[in-house]
Amino acid sequence: MPRLLLILALLAPSAAFAQDGPTLLKTMDEAMARSDDMTFRYDVLNQEPGAEPKLMQLRVWVKDTLRLTEFEAPGDMKGTKALVQGQSKMYIYLPAYKKVRRVSSSLSSGGFMGTTFSNEDISTSEYSPYYDAVLSSQDDVAWTLTLTPKADAQVGYSKLEVKMAKKFEVPLEIKYFNSKGQHVKTETRDGTSCQGKVCTAEVMTMTDHTRGDASTSLTRTEWEVNTGLDDGLFTTRTLTQ
Amino acid sequence: MRLLWLLFCLCAPGLALADDAPPADADEAPPGDDDDSPPGDDDDSAADDDDSAPSAADVLQALEASEAARAAAEARAAERDAELEALKEVVARLDRKVNPPKPKFKIPQLDLQIGGSVSTDLRIRVKEVRSGDWYDARVLPVGISRQENIAKATVDASLSKFRGYIEIDFVLTGRQDRLDGLAALSAQDQVVPTRFESQGAFLQARDLLVRGLDFKAGHMLLQWGKGDQFNPTNNLNANDLEDPLLFGQQQANLMFKVDYTLLDTVTFSGVLIPLFRPALTPRSGALAMAAVDRLPFLDEDLRHRIHSSNALATRTGTPTIVSELEIQEPEVTPENMQFAFRVAATLGLQDLAISYYNGRFDFPVANLNHNTIDGTDLCRYDPPAPLSRPVDANGDDIEYVGDECYTGLVNSYNRLTYPKVQVVGFNAAGEIPGVDIGYRLELGVYIPEAVSAPIFKPIVPIDPTPGPEFDYDADGVAGGTAPLTSSDQVFAKWSLGLDRKIGPVMFNVMWVHGLSDEFGAGDWATKDPALNASDDYSKYTGWVVRDGGVVDAIAAEVPFVAAEGHQSLFDCGTTDAATARQCTEEILRPRLGDYLVFGVDFNFLRDKGLFRFFSLWDLSGYTYTSWDAGSDQRVATHYNLFTDEGFSATLLPEFQYHFGNGFDVTAGALLPLGKPYTKFGDPASGGMQVYFKAKYSF
Numbered sequence: 001m002p003r004l005l006l007i008l009a010l011l012a013p014s015a016a017f018a019q020d021g022p023t024l025l026k027t028m029d030e031a032m033a034r035s036d037d038m039t040f041r042y043d044v045l046n047q048e049p050g051a052e053p054k055l056m057q058l059r060v061w062v063k064d065t066l067r068l069t070e071f072e073a074p075g076d077m078k079g080t081k082a083l084v085q086g087q088s089k090m091y092i093y094l095p096a097y098k099k100v101r102r103v104s105s106s107l108s109s110g111g112f113m114g115t116t117f118s119n120e121d122i123s124t125s126e127y128s129p130y131y132d133a134v135l136s137s138q139d140d141v142a143w144t145l146t147l148t149p150k151a152d153a154q155v156g157y158s159k160l161e162v163k164m165a166k167k168f169e170v171p172l173e174i175k176y177f178n179s180k181g182q183h184v185k186t187e188t189r190d191g192t193s194c195q196g197k198v199c200t201a202e203v204m205t206m207t208d209h210t211r212g213d214a215s216t217s218l219t220r221t222e223w224e225v226n227t228g229l230d231d232g233l234f235t236t237r238t239l240t241q
Numbered sequence: 242m243r244l245l246w247l248l249f250c251l252c253a254p255g256l257a258l259a260d261d262a263p264p265a266d267a268d269e270a271p272p273g274d275d276d277d278s279p280p281g282d283d284d285d286s287a288a289d290d291d292d293s294a295p296s297a298a299d300v301l302q303a304l305e306a307s308e309a310a311r312a313a314a315e316a317r318a319a320e321r322d323a324e325l326e327a328l329k330e331v332v333a334r335l336d337r338k339v340n341p342p343k344p345k346f347k348i349p350q351l352d353l354q355i356g357g358s359v360s361t362d363l364r365i366r367v368k369e370v371r372s373g374d375w376y377d378a379r380v381l382p383v384g385i386s387r388q389e390n391i392a393k394a395t396v397d398a399s400l401s402k403f404r405g406y407i408e409i410d411f412v413l414t415g416r417q418d419r420l421d422g423l424a425a426l427s428a429q430d431q432v433v434p435t436r437f438e439s440q441g442a443f444l445q446a447r448d449l450l451v452r453g454l455d456f457k458a459g460h461m462l463l464q465w466g467k468g469d470q471f472n473p474t475n476n477l478n479a480n481d482l483e484d485p486l487l488f489g490q491q492q493a494n495l496m497f498k499v500d501y502t503l504l505d506t507v508t509f510s511g512v513l514i515p516l517f518r519p520a521l522t523p524r525s526g527a528l529a530m531a532a533v534d535r536l537p538f539l540d541e542d543l544r545h546r547i548h549s550s551n552a553l554a555t556r557t558g559t560p561t562i563v564s565e566l567e568i569q570e571p572e573v574t575p576e577n578m579q580f581a582f583r584v585a586a587t588l589g590l591q592d593l594a595i596s597y598y599n600g601r602f603d604f605p606v607a608n609l610n611h612n613t614i615d616g617t618d619l620c621r622y623d624p625p626a627p628l629s630r631p632v633d634a635n636g637d638d639i640e641y642v643g644d645e646c647y648t649g650l651v652n653s654y655n656r657l658t659y660p661k662v663q664v665v666g667f668n669a670a671g672e673i674p675g676v677d678i679g680y681r682l683e684l685g686v687y688i689p690e691a692v693s694a695p696i697f698k699p700i701v702p703i704d705p706t707p708g709p710e711f712d713y714d715a716d717g718v719a720g721g722t723a724p725l726t727s728s729d730q731v732f733a734k735w736s737l738g739l740d741r742k743i744g745p746v747m748f749n750v751m752w753v754h755g756l757s758d759e760f761g762a763g764d765w766a767t768k769d770p771a772l773n774a775s776d777d778y779s780k781y782t783g784w785v786v787r788d789g790g791v792v793d794a795i796a797a798e799v800p801f802v803a804a805e806g807h808q809s810l811f812d813c814g815t816t817d818a819a820t821a822r823q824c825t826e827e828i829l830r831p832r833l834g835d836y837l838v839f840g841v842d843f844n845f846l847r848d849k850g851l852f853r854f855f856s857l858w859d860l861s862g863y864t865y866t867s868w869d870a871g872s873d874q875r876v877a878t879h880y881n882l883f884t885d886e887g888f889s890a891t892l893l894p895e896f897q898y899h900f901g902n903g904f905d906v907t908a909g910a911l912l913p914l915g916k917p918y919t920k921f922g923d924p925a926s927g928g929m930q931v932y933f934k935a936k937y938s939f
Contacts, residue, residue: 036334048846054901072354074902074939075903075937076358076899076903076936079354097464103679104679104742111848211847231505232453232505237500237502
């Protein structure tokens with residue numbers, strides 16, 4: 001029997017090594033897209049070094065690559081909506097102006113509403129169309145993938161290092177590197193839980209190392225899966241309503 | 242035999258996992274079928290096989306081979322399982338696409354969101370601004386120019402497909418302009434002026450009757466223009482220029498709107514606006530009334546005659562002032578309702594829309610000028626009414642050195658109307674591929690109705706020209722075809738904006754052709770390029786007068802005496818257009834100006850701090866025209882932006898700090914620059930001001 005266990009133990013890594021980087025990345029994208037739609041409410045804590053934390057609340061609707069975010073607090077951001085229809089197609093609705101404005105992609109590397117998440121971070125719902133992946137290491141918990149932009153991809157990072165959970169096949173940690181190869185941000189996703197096969201993190205924290213480790217934490221307070229969100233929700237028509 | 246059995250047992254699970262493993266294998270050698278020996282005879286059996294049994298090494302080798310085969314089989318099985326699961330997932334997703342799951346039934350719940358803000362706004366004018374001569378002086382003094390405290394409340398309620406929204410501002414203006422008598426001291430509304438404003442009070446239904454059909458009614462803003470703040474196709478709401486810091490702001494109005502969105506990509510909209518609402522102008526706009534030389538008439542010859550006539554009236558003791566402006570709003574009739582349509586769609590990465598508006602321009606145009614004489618004597622050093630001038634021991638009015646007196650005033654009553662107009666609009670927004678530059682193009686093609694303004698003048702003995710209606714064509718008979726103040730020539734206004742973020746700095750550049758208050762054909766696009774000679778300017782009617790009058794040499798002379806090389810003022814003001822042309826000078830600019838808008842936003846402290854520099858540059862320049870005796874014709878000299886005479890701009894540096902949790906402060910300055918006749922140097926712009934704002938939103 002010990003010999004059998006040994007053999008089985010040897011079998012497991014061989015199966016894992018059969019997975020290559022691109023396959024794992026695609027698996028991760030698929031794992032993140034297992035639901036038809038999701039609705040979240042987040043408490044957002046924005047922490048600047050040496051400053052009082054800034055609190056926000058937002059609601060997020062997600063369907064495929066579409067994402068609608070509405071700020072519910074604080075008051076000066078309340079009613080602000082951001083609609084992502086793709087990496088190069090983003091709109092913002094500012095209630096003070098009662099106007100929908102197209103956001104150019106040069107803004108995508110900028111901070112999303114004052115958080116450490118950039119517009120690109122927020123709008124990226126899949127990685128394999130934009131990045132090539134190599135399996136660089138693994139341990140009992142996660143595979144580590146090194147992602148580099150595809151030749152024609154317009155992304156703001158030169159490299160990502162993604163820890164992909166073996167159990168849930170979703171990211172546990174993403175390290176972001178700028179064009180100079182410097183590690184500029186780290187995103188951690190903790191407390192992953194599942195509804196059926198759909199797994200998401202309870203707390204997502206983005207730490208910006210270029211700003212004295214300023215961080216933004218999104219703590220999930222509500223989460224619904226497959227509620228049948230209409231495609232019409234993710235249109236500019238909705239933003240003014 | 243025991244070893245073989247052991248081997249079989251080790252292999253069995255793997256074989257069982259393998260789909261292609263013969264399931265009969267186990268049956269072919271079931272336990273106990275090897276022989277009839279009972280299980281307890283294992284040792285004997287082993288002993289029996291000793292002679293023919295392989296060596297231990299062979300057995301180990303066989304065992305390892307078997308284990309490897311089993312492992313490979315398990316791996317294949319695992320891969321197949323994974324593939325199967327993936328396929329099932331794909332099938333399930335496809336199935337959900339084809340047969341979308343019915344939304345989970347939820348009992349509709351009222352979603353009620355209440356919010357608001359409290360803000361304070363303090364502005365200080367740092368330099369006095371004045372316009373008009375002493376008998377019609379209008380002054381904006383140094384000091385507090387605005388002190389407003391605003392409490393805003395918003396209620397947004399939705400239930401299922403229906404929504405209601407209310408937004409109300411309660412404004413305490415802080416200070417009153419003037420208390421009207423002792424009774425005013427008992428009137429709270431005069432001592433503590435307040436007002437309510439509303440930017441929204443509407444109801445809305447989504448997907449009414451059929452999917453994609455939306456209905457909205459009430460007091461609302463509809464912003465169809467894609468441009469930033471300069472929107473020639475935002476015709477549905479009247480402009481709100483009351484606060485010069487809020488470029489592009491508009492007023493809500495009562496509307497009924499129906500939208501139908503097809504396939505979430507194309508939206509057809511129809512809007513009915515029953516009531517017309519005029520534009521709000523800056524408080525400092527009253528200073529423009531003192532500019533009686535800014536004649537609104539398109540006919541240059543007529544302007545020369547009126548300039549001369551006014552100068553003659555002033556020189557003979559009765560200067561002209563604008564005593565009253567009557568705003569003639571359109572009647573509330575079905576014919577005066579405004580309506581608009583729009584089709585908006587996204588093609589690729591470009592957002593496109595075309596629109597049509599039928600309504601009125603929201604800034605007024607003169608349609609009557611009626612002049613009367615008020616024969617009350619007035620002198621520069623008269624005390625303000627109702628006080629009378631001090632008298633000396635003989636009972637005569639005391640005379641002051643340098644005093645200047647007139648025998649009365651020509652009171653000019655002007656009636657203004659809102660011309661009808663149709664606007665065909667085109668909007669596009671998107672991104673220029675490859676360079677990451679966002680663009681916004683907004684074009685409005687205006688089809689206006691013509692407006693004319695009859696002129697009536699007082700009959701005075703010194704004036705030999707017929708009256709009371711002005712003799713427009715100088716044929717000796719009063720009246721004729723009333724002069725145009727706005728033509729029916731089609732014109733276009735547009736804005737083209739580009740924005741790009743580089744690092745923490747956001748750049749925004751716009752070319753604006755025609756600001757919101759500019760109306761009528763008159764720009765480089767409609768000007769005949771053949772009109773290049775300096776005297777050709779007069780063949781073009783697309784000018785607006787910024788300054789004008791008779792030349793100083795004529796005005797300084799006794800009216801009936803001709804200065805050397807000039808006509809007499811009397812001849813200028815009472816004969817024909819050919820004579821008047823020789824007497825006057827004007828500063829002109831196109832009716833539609835071109836502007837460069839340049840803005841920079843620099844965010845710092847993680848977007849908590851923002852330094853904004855916004856600027857608006859008048860590219861059109863100014864054209865000075867006068868009579869050139871040498872060439873015996875009027876000549877024009879153009880001054881561009883880079884000359885002292887042609888420079889005009891508004892600069893707006895601003896600093897914002899967002900403390901977070903809804904509290905913001907702002908400090909900045911509004912710096913209009915240029916000569917008084919220019920667009921931004923105009924006293925009516927309100928002059929230089931600094932401002933401080935704070936706001937808490939909840």
